[in-house]
Amino acid sequence: MSETIFSKILRKEIPAKIAHEDEWTMAFHDINPQAPVHLLIIPKKQISTLADVQEEDMPLIIHIHKVAQKLAEAMELEGWRIVVNVGEKGGQEVFHLHYHLLGWTKE
Structure with missing residues (x-):
């Protein structure tokens, strides 16, 4: 995998x-x-895209989702979503797997 800004x-x-x-x-x-x-939530393991995730990476993927939950709770988000862009045509600009946690706080 090539060097990215996330590296x-x-x-x-x-x-x-x-x-x-x-x-x-x-x-x-x-x-x-x-x-x-x-x-942006990123794994420290370099994986280019979600399409490149292997069976052995499943504990890492579960962990990322738990991190998102914990962050949303800690930041007291009222609503939130996770977005993962896959591939250039899918809007991915940095080829290091990353999850966008988009949230809205209580008003």
Whole structure:
């Protein structure tokens, strides 16, 4: 897999406003938010797209969803969604698997 901006963020060579980090994942604020809360959740394992996920990666995928739930709860989001773009025609711009957590706070 080629080097991406997310690889550099994971190595902390590029600054990011990190909302969560653990052994398997990192979540940080998107620099071009599409909702009041817009986080990117990425695995530390380099996987190009969701289409490249293997059976052995299922615990990681489940973990990412749990991270999204925990972040939504901690940020007291009233409504939220997860978006994953797959492939260039699917809108994917960075070829490192990432989940967009888009959320709306209580008003």
